Amino acid sequence: MPELPEVETTRRGIAPAVLDRTIERVVVREPRLRWRIPRSFAAAVGGQAIRNLRRRAKYLIFDLERGALILHLGMSGSLRLMPSDAPPLTHDHVDLVLDNAVCLRFNDPRRFGSLLWTSKDPLEHPLLAALAPEPLSDEFNAAYLARALKGRRVAIKQAIMNSQVVVGVGNIYASEALFRARIRPRRAAGRLRRQEIEALVEAVKAVLKDAIRAGGTTLRDYINPDGMPGYFRQKLYVYERTGEPCLACATPIKQLVQGQRSTYFCPQCQR
DNA sequence: ATGGGCACCTGGCTGC
DNA sequence: TGCAGCCAGGTGCCCA
Numbered sequence: 548m549p550e551l552p553e554v555e556t557t558r559r560g561i562a563p564a565v566l567d568r569t570i571e572r573v574v575v576r577e578p579r580l581r582w583r584i585p586r587s588f589a590a591a592v593g594g595q596a597i598r599n600l601r602r603r604a605k606y607l608i609f610d611l612e613r614g615a616l617i618l619h620l621g622m623s624g625s626l627r628l629m630p631s632d633a634p635p636l637t638h639d640h641v642d643l644v645l646d647n648a649v650c651l652r653f654n655d656p657r658r659f660g661s662l663l664w665t666s667k668d669p670l671e672h673p674l675l676a677a678l679a680p681e682p683l684s685d686e687f688n689a690a691y692l693a694r695a696l697k698g699r700r701v702a703i704k705q706a707i708m709n710s711q712v713v714v715g716v717g718n719i720y721a722s723e724a725l726f727r728a729r730i731r732p733r734r735a736a737g738r739l740r741r742q743e744i745e746a747l748v749e750a751v752k753a754v755l756k757d758a759i760r761a762g763g764t765t766l767r768d769y770i771n772p773d774g775m776p777g778y779f780r781q782k783l784y785v786y787e788r789t790g791e792p793c794l795a796c797a798t799p800i801k802q803l804v805q806g807q808r809s810t811y812f813c814p815q816c817q818r
Numbered sequence: 819a820t821g822g823g824c825a826c827c828t829g830g831c832t833g834c
Numbered sequence: 835t836g837c838a839g840c841c842a843g844g845t846g847c848c849c850a
Contacts, residue, residue: 579827581826581827621826621827622827623827623828623829638828655827655828656827656828656829657826657827657828657829658826658827658828659826659827698820699820699821700820700821701820701821701822705821767829767830768829806821806822806823807822807823807824
């Protein structure tokens with residue numbers, strides 16, 4: 548999936564087309580997403596205008612006149628804008644048909660994504676209520692991270708992918724941020740020195756900002772709402788570069804597995 | 819409280 | 835050509 552930069556790129560891409568538009572109708576072709584879409588969904592959402600489009604962690608929040616839509620792209624989801632009469636393709640699970648003959652179409656081969664409706668404050672939804680700070684906010688700083696990691700024995704790579712520590716950092720950017728901060732991914736989170744925590748905070752912010760600027764990372768199937776890939780892949784230092792020379796020191800990049808996810812690092816640059 | 823492992827899915831690639 | 839096995843941008847839940 549899309550990590551934070553891909554979700555933010557999606558938000559920016561669709562916002563101009565959907566803000567203040569009314570959702571004329573909803574077409575659910577496949578309700579079996581991460582959480583099954585209930586039959587009542589289309590009626591609850593249809594007829595409402597989209598007042599705001601926000602992102603929290605990797606969730607997109609469409610604020611409606613009454614309640615909100617909460618959308619997650621999962622591992623393989625994407626949103627595209629297209630004419631509402633365009634024929635649906637495989638895995639085009641849901642359409643939000645707008646009042647200007649444009650439709651926002653959700654495609655997700657693996658169906659790990661989700662689409663929820665809530666009548667209440669979406670930030671209080673059980674899936675969102677306990678999330679850690681946004682990485683690009685001032686709240687995510689060295690003092691905060693030091694407190695969050697104190698006493699933790701888990702590997703730092705897994706710690707920064709934990710949404711109770713910081714949100715939005717997935718498998719690509721966790722490896723990339725640790726490379727930029729020169730920290731070995733297997734180090735115990737609670738053993739980092741203050742200076743390393745400061746470097747890591749800055750590295751997380753920098754890599755996410757750089758990736759947003761490039762329109763996100765396309766590895767396989769991620770596309771932005773205009774159907775275009777993201778260009779950050781060309782700027783990855785370690786992710787999926789096993790055996791290739793480190794771009795800083797030419798040492799071959801190593802790969803390991805942590806929590807059933809691949810991790811990439813430079814054994815020379817990262818200590 | 820913390821950490822580890824599994825589950826949910828489809829599709830693309832590799833190697834026999 | 836076919837098929838088994840492995841891997842993939844996430845994360846909630848269950849168990850020790």
